[in-house]
Amino acid sequence: MEKILETAYAKINLGLDVLGKRPDGYHEVRMVMQSIGLSDAVELEESEVLVVETDNGGLAGGPGNLAWKAATLLAERCGKIPNVHIRLKKKIFLAAGLAGGSSDAAAVLRGLNRLWQLGLQVTELETLAAELGSDIPFCIAGGTALAEGRGELLRKLPEAPSLTLVLAKPKLEVSTGWVYGNFRQEQVAQRPDIDGIIKALEQGAVAPLLASCGNVLESVTIPAYPVIAQIKERMLAAGSEYALMSGSGPTVFAVAKDEKESKQILAALTDLDLETAVTTTVKKERI
Known part of the structure; x- marks a missing residue:
């Protein structure tokens, strides 16, 4: 049975500015986001039912997990049944401001795109990701980017110097x-x-x-x-x-x-x- 492996990189904010409150209740932000090497390993393979398994006792793997939500959303949009076993091997600190959950969700979207041979482009994955959370679109491709709106409007920037x-x-x-x-x-x-x-x-x-x-x-x-x-x-x-x-x-x-x-x-x-x-x-x- 094919197993897909993805690396979910954490992020830091080199710059984070809040411009004001939006009519939708979110805040208008202007941020420069940067991927870092601290990462989770995400494994995906076909299964009889959807399962999200984590190796961190402080993180539940059920429907509240962003990885579960990502698999469910992609399946709904692509006419698939999300019968997949997702294993999250956590290294990113929990509830830390490092987008650990967001990066896991992005890795699931990338991995299922490969596993199910959907052929979705980066921009299509980012659009789906925006429905799940503000940091997830950035985590699809990562690197260095300007994020605006509520964080979902991305412009790739020159790579940051190695730090x-x-x-x-x-x-x-x-x-x-x-x-x-x-x-x-x-x-x-x-x-x-x-x-x-x-x-x-x-x-x-x-x-x-x-x-x-x-x-x-x-x-x-x-x-x-x-x-x-x-x-x-x-x-x-x-x-x-x-x-x-x-x-x-x-x-x-x-x-x-x-x-x-x-x-x-x-x-x-x-x-x-x-x-x-x-x-x-x-x-x-x-x-």
Whole structure:
């Protein structure tokens, strides 16, 4: 029996700006999103019924899982019965601001496109993905992209320079809905320069890129969870050139010059109760 293997890459936000509230209740965003090497392995093969199996006890595999929803949606649209066994081998931290669930769902859409020989193009998969969640369209191909609207309007950008990243997530879960619901423009002290990020990517320049980064959602999440600020401070004191919360949090990523500096950063965090990983930026999927 054929088995399809897909890699579901996590993402970080190099820049995340919120422009305002939309009539549909979502927020209008302008973000630069970046795939990173921390990833889940997704296996798919034909089965008698739809099954989503995970190796993480904190993540249910039933109908509430985005991978299940992705399989169901694609089957409905393509006249298929979703008799497939999906195995999620988790490495991406849960509820972390790294799009772990979204990336798994995107991997399921890509994998079933192959398994069922549907021949759908990237743009068709992205359109379907937008019905499931705002980050999922980006996760179809990943890489480096500008995301606008509620996150579903994508423009591919030049690949980011290779960066070594240290990730740290405190043992807490942050509701994305709660963060956006409590966002207030007047509380934002510093906004990212999204156009500056794009220009730096076009030039392949790391220093201007980092100088333009930022995340307005820190204005909500950090006051509620001060440990995030503590993590950032420790990372910077250990030598990192830049540290930022990803998405709605609580994961923080730090840019390290090399392996030695990444170890210094990790050492500075050892007394905090964290999930950590060292990874790099990655390029987009070739679909």
